[in-house]
Amino acid sequence: MAMTLAEMRAGMSDKVAQQVVDTFLRESEILQMLPFDDTVSPSGGSTLTYSYLQKKLPSTAAFRQLNQEYESSQATVEQKSANLKIFGGKFTMDRVLKTAEGRYNNLSFQMEEKIRAAISLFHHTLINGNSTTSTEEFDGLDKMLVGTSTEFNTGSIIDVSNITSLRANADQLYEELMNLVRMTDADALLMNTQMLGKVQTLARTLGYKTESEEAFGRKVVSMDGVRFMDLGNHYTVSGDTATANSVVKSGLKRSVGGSEKTGLTDIYGVKFDINDGFHAATLTGDASIKTYVPNFDDPGAVKDGEVEMVAATVLKNTQHAGVLRNIKIG
Numbered sequence: 001m002a003m004t005l006a007e008m009r010a011g012m013s014d015k016v017a018q019q020v021v022d023t024f025l026r027e028s029e030i031l032q033m034l035p036f037d038d039t040v041s042p043s044g045g046s047t048l049t050y051s052y053l054q055k056k057l058p059s060t061a062a063f064r065q066l067n068q069e070y071e072s073s074q075a076t077v078e079q080k081s082a083n084l085k086i087f088g089g090k091f092t093m094d095r096v097l098k099t100a101e102g103r104y105n106n107l108s109f110q111m112e113e114k115i116r117a118a119i120s121l122f123h124h125t126l127i128n129g130n131s132t133t134s135t136e137e138f139d140g141l142d143k144m145l146v147g148t149s150t151e152f153n154t155g156s157i158i159d160v161s162n163i164t165s166l167r168a169n170a171d172q173l174y175e176e177l178m179n180l181v182r183m184t185d186a187d188a189l190l191m192n193t194q195m196l197g198k199v200q201t202l203a204r205t206l207g208y209k210t211e212s213e214e215a216f217g218r219k220v221v222s223m224d225g226v227r228f229m230d231l232g233n234h235y236t237v238s239g240d241t242a243t244a245n246s247v248v249k250s251g252l253k254r255s256v257g258g259s260e261k262t263g264l265t266d267i268y269g270v271k272f273d274i275n276d277g278f279h280a281a282t283l284t285g286d287a288s289i290k291t292y293v294p295n296f297d298d299p300g301a302v303k304d305g306e307v308e309m310v311a312a313t314v315l316k317n318t319q320h321a322g323v324l325r326n327i328k329i330g
Helices: 005-010 015-027 029-033 095-099 106-128 141-145 163-168 170-184 193-206
Strands: 036-040 049-057 076-083 085-094 188-191 209-213 219-223 226-230 233-238 241-246 252-256 259-270 278-283 289-292 302-315 321-328
Touching: 005 015, 005 029, 005 036, 015 029, 015 106, 015 289, 029 106, 029 188, 029 226, 036 049, 049 302, 076 302, 085 095, 085 106, 095 106, 106 141, 106 233, 106 302, 141 259, 141 302, 141 321, 163 170, 163 193, 170 188, 170 193, 170 259, 170 321, 188 193, 193 219, 193 226, 193 259
Parallel strands: 036 278, 188 226
Antiparallel strands: 049 076, 085 302, 188 259, 209 219, 219 226, 233 241, 252 259, 259 321, 278 302, 289 302
């Protein structure tokens, strides 16, 4: 059954659960639009598997003459599966801090920060996940699209690294973006913050930029009805040092056209469709996101709080997601 997180939230009776899902929606543009198929349940094993048919090639039609038969042809599909993955995190809090917090709600702060971390990890895996190299992850778009017919511009670069290059190559970038959109019927283009600035300048220069306001008051930027989405950063922490890395990677180094190029990034286009496009899969019912809030009236000085999500991303039609490679932004 196709449901967005907003629809899941509307069906929840638990006010805390509603607030948690509300935070997921508030902090993530893509989770506002991404449909979930909430049909996965355990089937006697230790894995949570979502099985589906992925459309590879369409059926064809032809003319025929009298007394002749059509040549047989069938649409090509492939049996695929995705294992749901469990991710989230835990924090600890002393009951004394809860008792003495006053106006400052430390529990709420820790919970919201853990939700933001889970969103960051979901964004990162949605693009970069690779279950082959890391079994804890689900596969992301970067892996799904390698070698497909909707992986564009693999043999050249589009240089928009400065305003002079952007103006010189604006028509080329626009044409490539529109090709990505047309070929995938994309609802959204996913990119990093630096690339978003370049595309906004492009859209404004060519007169195609439009802005609106989404449900949470944030500006939504689009071009020809296609929404631009900045997937932000994914943070890693080592000791006392936090490192921010763009979810859609920047500063990539690749061999393009026989020579090494640096400062590259990609743009992903997706059509959100549970039957014939890109979507997420999760557990049956409203169990996709769970929080475990500590009860400070119970014995024990230090309590745990947790946030957990169970999901995977799915591409049912390889023609409804694509990637524009090798855009030079640095």
